[in-house]
Amino acid sequence: MTSSSPGETHRPTDPDVSVVVPAANERDYLRGTLASIRDLDTAYAYETIVVDGDSTDGTRSIAAEYDTRILEQEGTGIGAARHQGALAADGEWLAFVDADTVLRANYLTRLLGFVEAEGLAAASSRCRITGPLRAKLMEATINHVFPRLEYPILPGFNFFVRRAAYERTGGFPNVPNEDTAFSRALARDYGLPTGYCPTVLVESSGRRIADHGLTGTLWHYGRLDVGRVRSGY
Template sequence: MTAPAVSFVVPAKDEAATLPATLASVRDQRTDRDYEVIVVDGDSDDATPAVARRYDATVVSQDEAADGGPDSAARERVGPDIGDARHRGARRAAGDWLAFVDADTAVRPDYLDSMLAFASESDLAAASSRCRVTGPARAKAMEAVINHVFPRLDRPVLPGFNCFVRRDAYFAAGGFPNVPNEDTAFSRELGRERATGYHPDVLVETSGRRIRESGLTGTLYHYLRLDWHRIRSEY
């Protein structure tokens, strides 16, 4: 059996309501390339695993023991978080490229081919793209930071909900660590040695539900607190 060109990795915990739209968007890719979908279930209390299987995704339980990698013991001591879920999905994946997409994010039909062409032609180890954050008007502040600030950093932050990375580069950088703001930590580590960037023409849509639930100030506080803990973890 031919290995897939791309593995979509979707962490999901109690996401039965949002996961269908995500997996439908992945299923509807217009491409001739083979790809697979892996949903990492974080011990959901709802029908998340059943939804994933309905869309022919491979379901990986986050409760399973880590599979012997050099960071397995550390991950088990710290306890599972979303960085751990992404990393376990990556270890199960067979694709040459890993496309990390969150369970409340939808990609357009040209996502796979466009991101693969952009990263390959630009000789990038990883890439993200523009996003549209749905929800209240104040979600546009977060959208603006992602679209206009993150790409201009010396080592661009690649949001975990939309991160397209070459498999060998992912593991060489250690993968998503099991720390707060794991995508910032991973992006900074990957960017030390590898070129990364943003596709200017690809658009994904992701949920602004945190802002809807916590407000803009509460969301800002949440991420600042996570980043403080990331720095204390020496990432």
């Protein structure tokens, strides 16, 4: 493993973890995300891969300011972007982080220690959804409902999985609610242990709720889940 300190960048040839960030026109958020990844305080070696979804707002230039590998997305859909990043990754573990999600400095050390200690194939953690107060309902659902399901749903904005498990299950499918589909494949179809780390916290944007309201957001995800079921997942 390669040591690092906050603010130090590196691109290890044999990383323990590959952080995959799908980004399509994320100029307003991407710097915060990549800065938080850069500033991880960990002894684990990691690489950062940004999958650019044909952005026109300078997203790719922002990614180039950081120590990242930048891939031009092939095709469309966030599931496809996540999967493309995974296929290019070299790490034993894959961390999928959305372009509007910010990690704390202890994220990698604590989460990797947790999954290895608990013998998990994949995990997520607690989250804080920023923005309007009504975003707290979504936050509470992720923090208190998803972990208690028989087959826990791991949100795509913070999805940590062992590479071998990812490859065994085929990874993220390019269908609506791809994170739910992949979570269920891991836990239900393949019987792999998954869970939530209670000592790790990430912050993710509540911009959809701010733009469309809670009802509109719930309707959006409800329609996506219908699409997921119709796709056979």
